[in-house]
Amino acid sequence: MVRGHIPSATVSRLPVYLRCLDDLSATAATCSSEELASLAGANSAQVRKDLSYLGTHGVRGVGYNIEELRGQIRQALGLDTGYAVVIVGAGNLGSALSNYDGFSKWGFEVAALIDNDPEKIGNRVAGRVVEPFSELEGIVTERRVSIGVIATPAAHAQAVADRLAAAGVRSILNFAPTVLQVPAGVEVRRVDLSTELQILSFHLSRDAAAG
Amino acid sequence: MVRGHIPSATVSRLPVYLRCLDDLSATAATCSSEELASLAGANSAQVRKDLSYLGTHGVRGVGYNIEELRGQIRQALGLDTGYAVVIVGAGNLGSALSNYDGFSKWGFEVAALIDNDPEKIGNRVAGRVVEPFSELEGIVTERRVSIGVIATPAAHAQAVADRLAAAGVRSILNFAPTVLQVPAGVEVRRVDLSTELQILSFHLSRDAAAG
DNA sequence: TAGATTGTTAATCGATTAACAATC
DNA sequence: TAGATTGTTAATCGATTAACAATC
Numbered sequence: 001m002v003r004g005h006i007p008s009a010t011v012s013r014l015p016v017y018l019r020c021l022d023d024l025s026a027t028a029a030t031c032s033s034e035e036l037a038s039l040a041g042a043n044s045a046q047v048r049k050d051l052s053y054l055g056t057h058g059v060r061g062v063g064y065n066i067e068e069l070r071g072q073i074r075q076a077l078g079l080d081t082g083y084a085v086v087i088v089g090a091g092n093l094g095s096a097l098s099n100y101d102g103f104s105k106w107g108f109e110v111a112a113l114i115d116n117d118p119e120k121i122g123n124r125v126a127g128r129v130v131e132p133f134s135e136l137e138g139i140v141t142e143r144r145v146s147i148g149v150i151a152t153p154a155a156h157a158q159a160v161a162d163r164l165a166a167a168g169v170r171s172i173l174n175f176a177p178t179v180l181q182v183p184a185g186v187e188v189r190r191v192d193l194s195t196e197l198q199i200l201s202f203h204l205s206r207d208a209a210a211g
Numbered sequence: 212m213v214r215g216h217i218p219s220a221t222v223s224r225l226p227v228y229l230r231c232l233d234d235l236s237a238t239a240a241t242c243s244s245e246e247l248a249s250l251a252g253a254n255s256a257q258v259r260k261d262l263s264y265l266g267t268h269g270v271r272g273v274g275y276n277i278e279e280l281r282g283q284i285r286q287a288l289g290l291d292t293g294y295a296v297v298i299v300g301a302g303n304l305g306s307a308l309s310n311y312d313g314f315s316k317w318g319f320e321v322a323a324l325i326d327n328d329p330e331k332i333g334n335r336v337a338g339r340v341v342e343p344f345s346e347l348e349g350i351v352t353e354r355r356v357s358i359g360v361i362a363t364p365a366a367h368a369q370a371v372a373d374r375l376a377a378a379g380v381r382s383i384l385n386f387a388p389t390v391l392q393v394p395a396g397v398e399v400r401r402v403d404l405s406t407e408l409q410i411l412s413f414h415l416s417r418d419a420a421a422g
Numbered sequence: 423t424a425g426a427t428t429g430t431t432a433a434t435c436g437a438t439t440a441a442c443a444a445t446c
Numbered sequence: 447t448a449g450a451t452t453g454t455t456a457a458t459c460g461a462t463t464a465a466c467a468a469t470c
Contacts, residue, residue, distance in 0.1 A: 015406040016241060024262045032451060038275050041390055044451095045439050048250075052453060060452045061446040077409045078416025085408070092310050096303035102388060102405040108412075115345045146357060146415055148409065170418070171411040173404075179227060179252055187414050193384075194313040195226040197296070197358065198288045200382040202222050203398050204357055205289025207381070210442060220461060243427060255427095256463050263429060271428040272470040 006076070010050045016040045017047070018073045025066045032063040050073035079107040084143055086169075088160050090115035090123070090130045093175055097151055098126040111143040133163075140167040147171045161188070172206045217287070221261045227251045228258070238278045242273040255395045290318040295354055297380075299371050300362035301326035301334070301341045304386055309337040310323055322354040327367075344374075351378040358382045365389045372399070 020039040024031050034049070037044040051058065054072045058064040074080055085108050087094050094113060103110050113125055116133035122128045131139065139145065148164040150157050150172060157176035164172060165186050171190045174180055179197075180188050231250040235242050245263070248255040262269065263282045269275040285291055296319050298305050305324060314321050324336055327344035334341045342350065350356065360377040361368050361383060368387035375383060376397050383399045385391055388406075392397050 006413075007437070012406070012410055014413070015403075015409040018409075019388065020390065034451080039390060043439060045441090046437090048453065049438085049452090058452050059446060060444070061450045065453065067358050070400070076413065078419075079409065081412070081416055081419075082311040083412055083415060092303070092307035096307045097404070099303050100404065103408070105313055105407050106409060108408055147411055171415055172409055173411060175232065176451095179231065179250060187411060189411060191402055191404065191407055192226070193308070193311060193402065195223070196384055196402055197314070197319055198226040198229075198290065198317060198401060199223055200358055200384060200398060201289040201292070201294055202217075202287065204294060204382055208289075208292075218461070233458070245427080254463060256465090257461090259427090259429065260462085269428050272426045274427065403438095403469060 004132060006053045007035070008055055011077075012076075013040070013042065013046075013071050014077055015048070018070060018077070021066050021070050021073070025070070028066060030059075030063040030065055033058070035063075050085045074107070082107050082109055083146040084109045084111040085140060085147045085149055086110075086112045086114060086136070086143075086145045086164075087149045087151060088114045088133070089135075089153075089156075089175075090117075090120045090125055091151065091153075094151035095125050097149060097175075107145070111145050112139045114139070116191055133160075136163055137167045140164070140169055145169060147173065149173045149175070151178075217264045221264055222288075223286055224251070224253065224261055225284050226258075227253075228261070228286070229281060232277050232281050232284070239277060241270075241274040241276055244269070246274075252286070285318070293318050293320055294357040295320045295322040296358045296360055297321075297323045297325060297347070297350060297354075297356045297375075298360045298362055298384075299344070299347075299355045299375070300364075300367075301328075301331045301336055302362065302364075305362035308360060308386075309339060319358070322356050323350045325350070344371075347374055348378045351380060353374050353377070356380060356386065360384045360386070362386045362389075 017036060017040055020036055026164055033044040033047040037047045054076050056069060056072055087097055087110060090113050098113050113128045113130050114133050114136060115121060115130050120130050121132045148169040152158050152160055154176045156176045158180055161172055161180045163183055170186055174188055174190045177192055182188055228247060228251055231247055244255040244258040248258045254362055265287050267280060267283055298308050298321060301324050309324050324339045324341050325344050325347060326332060326341050331341050332343050359380040361371050364372055365387045367409055368389045369391055372391045372393055373384055376393055381397055385399055385401045
């Protein structure tokens with residue numbers, strides 16, 4: 001496998017390609033960069049360049065073998081490792097996440113759902129028992145948790161991130177509307193509804209101004 | 212106001228600045244680009260350049276007036292317009308979104324929560340009655356809906372997007388794990404948990420490989 | 423004035439894409 | 447072979463940032 005350095009823009013497109021290949025695999029065995037690009041909303045040259053970082057070998061005049069390509073992308077993304085995830089926060093959002101079948105579909109395992117509210121601890125959500133926040137460190141260590149998902153109110157997010165980082169979690173997905181401060185070596189990705197809404201709002205008002 | 216062309220990278224950072232200024236406003240009346248950068252996780256030169264697109268006038272040797280700056284960012288993002296939002300899908304995610312206070316906090320109004328499941332129609336979620344999907348067009352027109360939020364299963368997302376676009380909605384926020392095909396002039400932003408997880412996974416496996 | 427900080431330039435860096443030789 | 451499509455180059459484009467004159 002040629003890993004080398006894969007640009008971050010490419011990395012963030014790989015999941016999109018994977019999803020599109022999922023659709024394509026129902027009806028074809030191979031696909032061209034042009035087909036994949038049009039489904040993924042990208043440029044075909046970009047698709048070819050992105051895939052070239054994976055050490056793929058498409059066939060000139062034919063295209064890419066869909067199954068082989070899916071395997072290569074899965075491997076590049078580390079999806080075959082089966083990283084364990086802990087979800088912190090069992091409110092509306094945490095429950096929605098617990099019910100989300102995308103975790104297992106893409107090879108992740110939800111190792112625990114955690115909350116600090118005594119009213120919620122012990123409840124069943126999506127077949128999982130809500131466990132107490134105080135057990136976080138033990139759960140992370142024993143269940144080899146690699147990824148922490150923060151689905152708490154904004155006010156608690158930083159404290160949760162601190163505990164996750166201290167427990168050894170190096171990857172955090174933050175749904176709380178806060179910018180987290182974390183030690184070097186910890187990667188945070190933010191999923192933020194209001195940021196996205198505000199970007200849409202910008203374009204609406206710009207278009208309105210343009211007439 | 213100097214609008215000109217604001218680069219998209221700048222637009223996507225404005226909501227982050229706004230949130231950081233929200234925090235800062237509790238304790239200060241002005242702030243420097245350096246302070247704002249460190250909170251927002253950016254470079255101070257970048258902050259100054261971003262803000263310069265808004266026609267801001269910071270004061271040399273002093274910094275930016277926080278209240279004035281918030282107003283300028285809000286205006287640039289069109290948050291003062293109060294765009295109306297319709298949420299399609301009243302499942303776990305749609306319910307979580309309905310309960311989210313960020314809509315009103317940032318000037319958006321949730322005009323309706325819609326589902327096509329007879330079991331859900333008529334239910335109350337976060338004080339709102341779930342309305343039938345068949346009413347979509349009427350709701351969009353009468354309540355002047357500008358933004359559609361898709362919180363349905365992936366299988367229905369494209370059909371919902373088609374109906375939203377046909378009803379005149381020009382901005383769509385898509386939580387379903389699909390790449391939507393929409394007519395020109397319709398802007399889609401995707402919020403995708405599994406894409407974010409996969410990007411984290413990439414970095415984990417790369418770090419593991421690096422030792 | 424001296425210190426601080428902006429606004430902007432210019433250099434750098436990285437990402438996108440048109441184009442095309444290679445080749446199935 | 448003729449047609450199709452890759453892999454890669456090189457040009458372009460856009461974003462980031464160090465540096466510093468301007469100036470509060």
